[in-house]
């Protein structure tokens with residue numbers, strides 16, 4: 001039996017643990033600073049065993065996965081460095097930044113095999129209740145081995161993580177932070193900035209709120225993510241964030257000038273160039289995009305409608321990953337949130353439910 005100890009029973013820790021569930025040689029122990037979260041994880045079958053003290057899990061573990069916000073991850077490594085870990089234990093993490101974590105692992109735990117990890121799929125949702133077994137399927141799983149990492153250790157870790165069905169990419173921690181800074185970290189600053197701009201307008205003209213549906217909600221979706229997690233990410237990728245921020249400010253100054261000068265041609269090229277680059281991005285591979293494909297269905301007030309919806313989906317062989325009644329309003333019995341594994345499933349579900357005259361929307 002291989003004891004796998006997962007620290008942090010949130011979206012990512014929970015999803016990883018679920019992905020490892022089908023290997024009967026793994027015994028999954030879980031710990032979270034919030035006992036409620038650990039209990040919930042146990043009740044949902046996300047882990048095999050609850051641990052109430054970090055040390056109890058750490059000293060029994062063959063593999064330790066730290067799945068906490070990145071600032072906490074370094075504090076946990078400090079704690080682990082004072083414990084009697086098993087000889088040969090493999091330590092990994094799932095943090096969105098890698099440089100400071102890898103550096104601190106080398107400093108704090110020089111005789112432990114640490115291999116940084118970052119599964120590049122997730123959501124703006126958090127907590128173990130949002131965990132999904134298939135979250136990382138086809139997503140990139142970035143690993144940051146160093147010169148100290150042996151081939152055997154890397155293979156052992158990959159053999160465990162391959163149950164996620166993710167695709168591994170190895171790169172060094174600095175390059176990781178530079179690339180992910182552009183595709184994930186910096187866009188979060190922009191998204192939050194746009195929402196704050198809306199907020200300022202709300203103070204003078206609240207009509208803007210009703211108009212902020214559609215495109216605005218699409219590009220600011222990631223601003224709904226956990227502020228603790230994103231605070232830590234920005235601080236731990238500080239140099240890259242400052243560099244990108246300077247570049248961005250220069251670019252924005254340039255665009256302001258084009259608008260001031262009514263430079264039609266250059267403004268056109270600004271948009272045309274962006275469209276061309278965006279259309280050239282990979283379609284199928286999943287990067288840092290939402291792994292939750294939700295549909296919302298207004299459920300009219302008549303008996304048996306929930307089973308009708310699930311029947312229609314089953315009849316069409318559409319796999320549901322979650323179903324939940326979200327709210328009850330006067331005119332309808334409730335709103336059903338249906339979650340699917342892929343965009344294809346969601347599109348198919350929308351079509352078949354609309355054929356049955358259900359009222360469908362996406363958010």
Ligand SMILES: NC(=O)C1=CN([C@@H]2O[C@H](COP(=O)(O)OP(=O)(O)OC[C@H]3O[C@@H](n4cnc5c(N)ncnc54)[C@H](O)[C@@H]3O)[C@@H](O)[C@H]2O)C=CC1
Nearest residue numbers: 008010011012032033067068069070095096122123126127
């Ligand atoms: N949410 C996402 O889309 C992705 C997140 N990540 C990374 O994964 C890590 C975890 O993120 P999520 O699972 O989304 O967050 P989450 O908020 O769902 O879960 C984090 C969990 O860590 C627990 N925790 C906090 N301090 C702790 C401590 N001292 N000891 C034990 N547990 C503690 C919290 O109670 C919480 O349950 C972060 O480092 C994040 O950067 C990586 C890929 C995607």
Ligand SMILES: O=C(O)C(=O)Cc1ccc(O)cc1
Nearest residue numbers: 096121122123222288289290
């Ligand atoms: O791009 C995003 O914000 C996401 O929706 C999911 C996500 C968040 C954090 C990561 O480190 C990787 C993926």
